[in-house]
Amino acid sequence: MVLKIFFPQCCNTAESGLLVGRWIPGQDSAVVLAIIHYPFIPAQVKKYLSQIQNQTQVDLTVLGSWSIPKEGQEGMENFLKDLSTIFPHSRWLQLSREFGKRAFTCRVIQKNGMTPPEQDNEDGDGKSEKDKIIFIHYDQRKVMLSQLHPLQEGDQNPESSELRLVFQTVAKSQPLFFLDKYDEGPVKLTHWQSEGREASIIVELLKQASVPLCMFMTWLLSMWHWICSIRILNLRPVQFISSKLSSCVQSGYRTGHLQTLCSPKRATTHMEFMRKANIFVSFLVDLALGLLLISWLYRENRIGKLANTLIPVADHVAKELQELLEWLMGAPAGLKMNRALDQVLGRFFLYHIHLWISYIHLMSPFIEMILWYVGLSACLGLTFALSVLSDIIALLTFHIYCFYVYGARLYCLKIYGLSSLWRLFRGKKWNVLRQRVDSCSYDMDQLFIGTLLFTILLFLLPTTALYYLVFTLLRLVVVMFQGVIHLSVDLINSFPLFALGLRVCRPYRLAEGVKFRVLCEEPGVPLHLSMEINPLKCSCVVQCYRTATYSCYPKDSWTALCKKLFVGELIYPWKHKSTKTD
Structure with a gap:
């Protein structure tokens, strides 16, 4: 031994x-x-x-x-x-x-x-x-x-x-x-401090100043919780709308962060300390980036220029959508469509575009003022400003979302109708109680009506599928843009800046292991080794100390996502996951 x-x-x-x-x-x-x-x-x-x-x-x-x-x-x-x-x-x-x-x-x-x-x-x-x-x-x-x-x-x-x-x-x-x-x-x-003790007056002053600051932040948070507990804000429609707005979700997330930072409970474990430190640095960086955005946004009348650009852009998008619908109402790519259904769907969507443009022009005198006040949200942090931007994009493209929902519901109804009638031809039916397909015998009248409906749905399917395909592609473009914004917000919220800075400046603080080097090997004396610390890899630091947050990644697998697109089910590529507590 x-x-x-x-x-x-x-x-x-x-x-x-x-x-x-x-x-x-x-x-x-x-x-x-x-x-x-x-x-x-x-x-x-x-x-x-x-x-x-x-x-x-x-x-x-x-x-x-x-x-x-x-x-x-x-x-x-x-x-x-x-x-x-x-x-x-x-x-x-x-x-x-x-x-x-x-x-x-x-x-x-x-x-x-x-x-x-x-x-x-x-x-x-x-x-x-x-x-x-x-x-x-x-x-x-x-x-x-x-x-x-x-x-x-x-x-x-x-x-x-x-x-x-x-x-x-x-x-x-x-x-x-x-x-x-x-x-x-x-x-x-x-021992190691015998040659001189490390001390910092700045650190001690910050420790003393953090106590009243935490008390003040705790008071502000209590006032915020009192405002949120008002009865009118707890109604189901208000809660539903707030759960869909990215700005409300982000404000709730940052409120939880502030509660963690201002908590009088001291961090007892290494992970609790690192989580608090990462949240604090992320919060400071978020505020700094938000202030930089404000300083850029309110110079040289950029708000007015943005407001003057918004209406022409909306008109241009509406014009392009009208031309697209007129193309679909003709013979798109030489395809022969069902003219009656084609005209009904085209006029229905054109009417929605007309309503939307009227709404935009009605709001045009107030857009600059709205943008001016919305820009002030960046003082709460860049993530809050990006969340507001995501909500604005969702509102401006609400007509595209409506087109997608109408097309998807109509297409899904026909797909499920065709699949049910196809089982009728094979003498099968779907057992709702057992959640399986069972055998069933049908009489002549049922088979005749089923054949008639199947033929009608089958011949109307190409027209519906074309509209569904076009509006799904438009919806995916908007979703991809919003997904980039959500990924940026999620990156700022969860990226372990403090841990990564600790890894760069003081790599020995996060050790992955040790390595030994022969220090002295002389005859007649024991072997002397020097133990050196191997720092943790940067990728492992990010994976280990990443703050748990709602994610922008798809909840379903790519196979399930493609299946939903094929059958016409509504898809939402991001889902707000519940924050895990470490």
């Missing part, structure tokens, strides 16, 4: 003292966290470690002694060796280092005696006892701040579980690092 000792790099030149750390349970490994320097009182050391154990819930103990030559302390090594009787343990490590050498020497004192490194006790495979000790030097600060992935430990490999325990031990022992060798206290320690 190889004894692995994880030793912090900051303690390589520390003065002689006691090794404080933890024996990894179930593993033949030890993690050194700090070195306690002389002078000290063993009773005070035990009391101090007991206090740290209560705070960290980590089984900290004195692992052994550390000695380094120094003038006037020639007997320090023997003194530290005798302390093994005061701090009893199954094993007592005696580490020593000489100046000018990078390697350590190690002696392991068992309860039943000592195993000196000078002995060359060969075992069955020809290896000596000294080869069974490996020193692994690690950067204590990086290991403490890093998070080893995957977060859910599914790997049964003992090496990976041992490494995870090492990372958790160093991270949970943070209260041990509050006291160092320069502080006045019962003990003096050397």
